[in-house]
Every structure is written in C-alpha cells, then in structure tokens.
Amino acid sequence: MEVMEALRTRRSIRQFENRPVPDEMVREILEAAMMAPSAINAQPWQFVVVTDRAALDAVADVHAYVKMALQAPLGILVCGDLSKERYPGYWVQDCSAAMENLLLAAHGLGLGAVWTGIHPMEERVAAYRALFNLPAHVIPLGFAPIGWPAKVPESESRFNPDRVHYNTY
Amino acid sequence: MEVMEALRTRRSIRQFENRPVPDEMVREILEAAMMAPSAINAQPWQFVVVTDRAALDAVADVHAYVKMALQAPLGILVCGDLSKERYPGYWVQDCSAAMENLLLAAHGLGLGAVWTGIHPMEERVAAYRALFNLPAHVIPLGFAPIGWPAKVPESESRFNPDRVHYNTY
Numbered sequence: 659m660e661v662m663e664a665l666r667t668r669r670s671i672r673q674f675e676n677r678p679v680p681d682e683m684v685r686e687i688l689e690a691a692m693m694a695p696s697a698i699n700a701q702p703w704q705f706v707v708v709t710d711r712a713a714l715d716a717v718a719d720v721h722a723y724v725k726m727a728l729q730a731p732l733g734i735l736v737c738g739d740l741s742k743e744r745y746p747g748y749w750v751q752d753c754s755a756a757m758e759n760l761l762l763a764a765h766g767l768g769l770g771a772v773w774t775g776i777h778p779m780e781e782r783v784a785a786y787r788a789l790f791n792l793p794a795h796v797i798p799l800g801f802a803p804i805g806w807p808a809k810v811p812e813s814e815s816r817f818n819p820d821r822v823h824y825n826t827y
Numbered sequence: 828m829e830v831m832e833a834l835r836t837r838r839s840i841r842q843f844e845n846r847p848v849p850d851e852m853v854r855e856i857l858e859a860a861m862m863a864p865s866a867i868n869a870q871p872w873q874f875v876v877v878t879d880r881a882a883l884d885a886v887a888d889v890h891a892y893v894k895m896a897l898q899a900p901l902g903i904l905v906c907g908d909l910s911k912e913r914y915p916g917y918w919v920q921d922c923s924a925a926m927e928n929l930l931l932a933a934h935g936l937g938l939g940a941v942w943t944g945i946h947p948m949e950e951r952v953a954a955y956r957a958l959f960n961l962p963a964h965v966i967p968l969g970f971a972p973i974g975w976p977a978k979v980p981e982s983e984s985r986f987n988p989d990r991v992h993y994n995t996y
Contacts, residue, residue, distance in 0.1 A: 662935050666862055668864075685986075692985045695941075706992045707991060754919070754923030762931070763830070766829075766830035817861050818870070821873050823876070824875075824878075826960045
C-alpha cells in the first residue's frame with residue numbers, strides 16, 4: 659500500500675476476525691514502531707506483546723474503551739522507559755510517534771488496530787502496571803488491540819482549513 | 828513509496844536544497860497530519876505554515892537544534908488547542924501522532940523534514956508563542972523544517988529485541 663494512501667485510509671479498527679496474527683507481522687510492526695524519531699534518538703520505549711487470551715481478557719476489564727481486546731488475538735502495550743530518556747519530558751511524544759508508526763504498519767499489512775489511551779490517567783496506569791508487572795520507571799502510554807479487521811469504517815478526509823494558519827496565528 | 832518502506836526509511840533531514848515546496852504538497856502533508864487518530868476524535872490541533880524567510884530565520888534563533896530552519900523553504904508548527912480537547916491530558920499524544928504523519932507524508936512525497944521539540948520546555952514555548960502570536964489556549968508542540976533533502980542519511984534498522992517483552996514485563 660502506498661504511504662499517502664495508508665495515511666489517508668488508516669482508521670481505528672475495533673472488530674476483529676477470530677484468527678491469529680503471524681509472528682512475522684508482529685516483528686514488522688515492532689520494527690516500524692522502533693523506527694520512530696525520538697528526542698536525541700534516545701528511543702525511550704518498551705513494548706509488551708500480548709497474545710495470552712487470559713491477559714487480553716483482563717485488559718478488557720480495565721476500562722470501557724478497551725473492550726475490543728476481548729475479540730483481538732493480539733495487543734501491544736507501548737510504554738515509556740524513563741531510565742532511557744536523554745531529554746527529560748519528551749518520552750510521551752517519542753512513544754506516541756512509535757504508536758502511530760505501529761498503527762500505520764498494521765494497516766499497511768492489512769491488519770487493523772486501535773490506540774486506546776492509558777497515561778496520564780493514573781487509575782489506568784496502575785491497572786496496566788499490575789497486569790504486566792511493569793517496574794516503576796516504565797510507564798504504559800497506550801494499548802493497541804490488533805487483528806484482522808471484521809469491519810472497516812469508511813475513510814473520509816479530516817482536512818479542516820480552519821486549523822491552518824499562514825506565517826502567523 | 829510503499830508504506831512499510833516509508834516507515835523503515837524515514838530519517839530526520841537537516842540539510843535542504845534551495846527550492847520551494849509546492850503548495851499542493853503542503854496541502855497533502857497537512858491532510859495526512861489531520862488524519863491522525865486522537866482521543867475521542869477531538870482533533871485538538873492547529874498548524875502554522877511558515878514560508879516567510881524572516882520568520883524561518885527568527886525560528887533558527889530559538890535554540891541550537893533548530894538552526895536548519897535557516898536553510899529550509901518551509902516549516903510547519905504543530906500546536907495543541909486546549910479548547911478542542913474532549914479528554915483532558917491527551918493533546919500531546921494526539922498532536923505527536925499528527926506530527927509523525929506529517930513527517931511520513933513529507934518522506935513519501937520525496938521531501939525531508941525533522942521534528943524539533945518545543946513543549947514541555949517553557950522557554951521554547953514562550954519563544955514560539957511570541958513569534959507566531961499564539962493565544963494562551965494554543966500550545967506549540969513541535970516545529971518541523973521541511974524541504975528537498977540535500978543529504979539523506981543511511982537508514983538502518985533500530986529493531987532492538989531487548990525492548991520486546993511477551994505477555995509480561
């Protein structure tokens with residue numbers, strides 16, 4: 659899939675078929691995530707690949723917006739690693755770029771995914787920390803259920819000229 | 828360019844040829860940025876497209892890591908708009924996804940770009956706020972100088988198996 663088309667047509671996928679994602683695709687998705695830019699190239703991220711059915715079902719209990727984990731064969735937890743930051747305060751941006759690459763790679767492979775938010779909601783951070791045994795310096799940013807799309811929403815442009823300013827606001 | 832290749836080969840470009848970026852490409856880049864996912868699809872972003880030579884030169888004075896603005900024919904300032912947030916606290920992630928889409932679109936079009944960080948460094952936020960007349964509810968996240976690459980760094984994989992955990996950390 660051409661990159662401009664991928665950017666235009668990526669959507670949040672919340673319904674999945676009941677079949678697994680091949681390991682080779684998981685590797686390609688993780689590689690794309692790790693190619694994201696980061697402040698001073700610190701790469702302050704960690705990833706937890708979740709395929710265990712009980713763990714995915716447990717994630718679905720954290721909050722209402724991650725219920726689609728019950729259907730997904732795979733989820734990837736994207737975390738910031740504060741011990742790897744070289745420019746304090748930028749880990750959220752670095753890990754968000756990694757998450758966006760992950761979503762685009764999944765779309766490019768014919769899969770679907772959805773970014774569900776964790777940080778900065780403290781109760782969600784605590785729940786993921788407990789479920790996945792995260793040390794104190796590793797902060798869960800977001801969780802992406804991933805799978806073969808059972809339903810693909812229509813894509814329509816979100817271009818909004820009101821949000822574009824020229825040379826001054 | 829195929830999306831997986833674009834994800835693998837996008838690099839920060841800091842040297843640019845002395846020729847302008849066509850308006851149609853600026854529009855495509857902005858459209859890609861606005862297709863980013865955002866919490867509850869709030870799209871809490873604003874963009875300032877900078878082509879004015881004096882403004883680009885002024886940006887280069889903000890801090891040492893944005894000196895390449897002196898050479899660039901174009902820069903785009905990505906801002907969060909707190910008045911548009913529907914899920915407080917997620918604007919940094921939403922706008923980072925938009926910035927990453929912007930960088931990938933530029934790469935896909937044969938251009939080069941580099942994400943230079945602003946928020947959360949308060950002195951940088953203040954400098955951009957003054958330069959571009961940003962209201963209090965609009966926070967500059969990052970500035971991307973964009974142009975035709977004069978020098979393209981080699982791409983090598985950043986895949987690091989130490990950052991991947993399976994089902995538990």
